[in-house]
Amino acid sequence: MKVVAIVGSIRKDSYNKKLAEFVKKHNADKFDMEVLTLNDLPMYNQDNENDPPQSVVDFKAKVKAADAVLWVTPEYNGSIPGVLGNAIDWLSRVDQVMIGKPSWIMGASMGVLGTAKAQMHLRDILFSIGLSSPILIGNDVYIGAAHTKFDDSGNITEEGTVQFLDKIAGSFLEWMKHY
Template identity: 45%
Template sequence: MMKIVAIVGSLRKDSFNMQLVKTIEKRYSHLFEIEIADIGNLPFYNEDEEKSPSEKVQNYKKMVADADAVFISTPEFNWSMSGVLKNALEWLSRVDKPIAGKPVLPMGVSQGVLGTVRAQLHLRQVLGSIQATTLPPAGNEIFIGSAGQKFQDGYLTDEGTLKFLDLVVDKFVTFVKEQESK
């Protein structure tokens, strides 16, 4: 079974981005298993420590290296991704670079109507610079806005959004398999 690491860029207890990942984990459990990375406990990236990072960083990097693919669910803070997410990506971009060449599906949820459009633009720039392989964005961008109206009891419940998610996840699974066969 395909193994996916999910990186959630929000530390908030009732994070809609975590709820999205939990929805995906439950809805597609027949396609893949998800392991959620705990990025809130990572130390700040420090170049002085990159060659001998802490055990937390080593475990995190190994988790990503061992996965078939990565989901990144980001909130939008001040028109960009969160600092905790950027820090987590910094650790993945250095020395052994476990995210380089790894299939990644960016996504995000916000209370605003635009979803996380601006945050994901920045996220895609960073992912390109660290050589992650993303599903081409045209028609595959998961920008979930108006979150308060689309989530209930910890899960995404909006039928239109779930149908779109079904299409994108199906394309991503195919994309991952294609990348593995190269």
């Protein structure tokens, strides 16, 4: 199974990028995952949506080719980051590559609530007409105090968090059997 992880942060040392990379590495025997970053996506502009830049064409092609999308989002001002909203705008227009594509969501932050509000907003967005993505519900991953849970190599050091992520990956794989 091919999964793309879309990381909603462009920060070099993003905890969400570390989380996506950890999930990729930790589950390499269960699914093939590519972590996509949003650094090279230009701002969505309806004037060029029918002839987008190559970075957009490549991004959309990778999402289209995937069996599922793992959204890994930080929380900015109680919602998703602008760069993630921009990526979603590109995905929801013209060929609408997300329609019917299964999604699951997780996020990490330094705060105690993880990324609960951002994930709630992201769920609403993924249900919109241009996306219509079925979502793995009831398997929320809100990693709070992320700055205390990763070592310098990007490994999660808290065993309970690793076990929880294993459980969620198992739920995701079971859910995907229906697609």
